[in-house]
Amino acid sequence: MPTLINIQRAFSEVILCTTVPNGPMLVYHHNYRANFRSALALEFPVIETLVGKHCFTVLAQQYQTQHPSRSGDLHHIGEQFSSFLAQEYQHSPYAYFADVAVLEWAWQECLIAPDTLAVDPTALTACASERLPKVRLQLQPSLRLVNSKWPVVTIWETNRSDSSPTGLIELALGAEWALIYRTLGGAALRRCSAAEHAFLIALKAQAELESAVADAYAIDAAFNLGRLLEELFRDALITEVYAGVSPLGSGTKNT
Secondary structure: OOOHHHHHHHHHHHHHOOOOOOHHHHHHHHHHHHHHHHHHHHHOHHHHHHHOHHHHHHHHHHHHHHOOOOOOOHHHHHHHHHHHHHHHOOOOOOOOHHHHHHHHHHHHHHHHOOOOOEEOOHHHHOOOHHHHHHOEEEEOOOOEEEEEOOOHHHHHHHHOOOOOOOOOOOHHHOOEEEEEEEEOOEEEEEEEOHHHHHHHHHHHOOOOHHHHHHHHHHHOOOOOHHHHHHHHHHOOOEEEEEEOOEEEOOEEOOO
């Protein structure tokens, strides 16, 4: 008599095999792939729109073979999808698909990332002026930054299910940068400049304020630090202001 573990292994082999089984196991074999494809489409709806439903199904099957889920929680299956698309389309006119997938995955990560109490601007204004250059600002863990040599934000905005397509996107529009962050309604995306992106990347790396500002000014001498800081505090994206080793100010709820 077969043991339970042997039965489970045999069941897994039938479910995971690329050959379609006959008999009662067919429905399980099909559902395993259909559920994976549905979950992936929920995470990458713009990619599905760009390639079409049939092509997306083929891609999902190929991707599942290379990166099968190791958990009952299918939310994390898309982690390697952008890398998969980069390899799949690297020598084609559709190489930008990978960067669109990066943006869509950043959106998904933002939705499930932990949230932290934010501080108000007094945490910064209370700091002595001579100490400001050495201040470090800690950003919300849910904040994600995306950059691409292609106009991925425009492509994403144009092909979302709740938007009206305006026609083909000219890839020659060039590079775009985006900031994705959590709101009470879920997640939000706004465009940012190359200088703002560099500044925020430096902050995420725990750089001091003067170093982050230098990175931004190296890209654009017109970088507006005051306006960006105002927006970051307004959107509750700064969680700590460090002057030395101690945080200044107290947290407030992200609204």
